[in-house]
Amino acid sequence: MSYSTRQREAILNTLRRADRPLTAQEIRAGANHDSAGIGLATVYRALKTFMARNEVLQVEIPGNPPCYEPADRGHHHHAVCEQCRQVFDLPGCVQGLDALVPHNFRVQRHDITLYGVCAGCDAAAAG
Ligand SMILES: [Zn+2]
Ligand SMILES: [Zn+2]
Known part of the structure; x- marks a missing residue:
């Protein structure tokens, strides 16, 4: 090949x-x-x-x-459609994450994924 x-x-x-x-x-x-x-x-x-x-x-x-x-899209997160499994980019990060962190814990990285239904699958379901 x-x-x-x-x-x-x-x-x-x-x-x-x-x-x-x-x-x-x-x-x-x-x-x-x-x-x-x-x-x-x-x-x-x-x-x-x-x-x-x-x-x-x-x-x-x-x-x-x-x-x-x-790899050059910068820090961002993803949303995934639980019906068609397509993954979408979310812009930037979320606000207020620091407030969740315990005092005796040092965060090195985080990952946030939203699960739901995309517009295409939502429209298909609505008929
Ligand atoms: Zn979908
Ligand atoms: Zn983030």
Whole structure:
């Protein structure tokens, strides 16, 4: 299987174009608009390379397939639709987190995920 720079660029461009984290399958579908013939194995290989270079981050949400986003989007959180499993970006952080922290606890990192139903699934349910 050939593994060209062009294919890697198509994969990275797909992630940059997207306004939310994408699964490997979604990346493959998007990248094939730019460069035909990209298989899942190629997507995973490219993702591994990008993650090793800290260009791409894996977004891990329990119960969801792993998804990926460009690493330069800054600190933010995610919302996940419990029906279609799509993951969405939330802008920035939440206010007032400091108030939750016990005095004898030093926070090193945090992760916040909102679970719900996306507009598409909500509209489908409303018929
Ligand atoms: Zn949905
Ligand atoms: Zn935050």
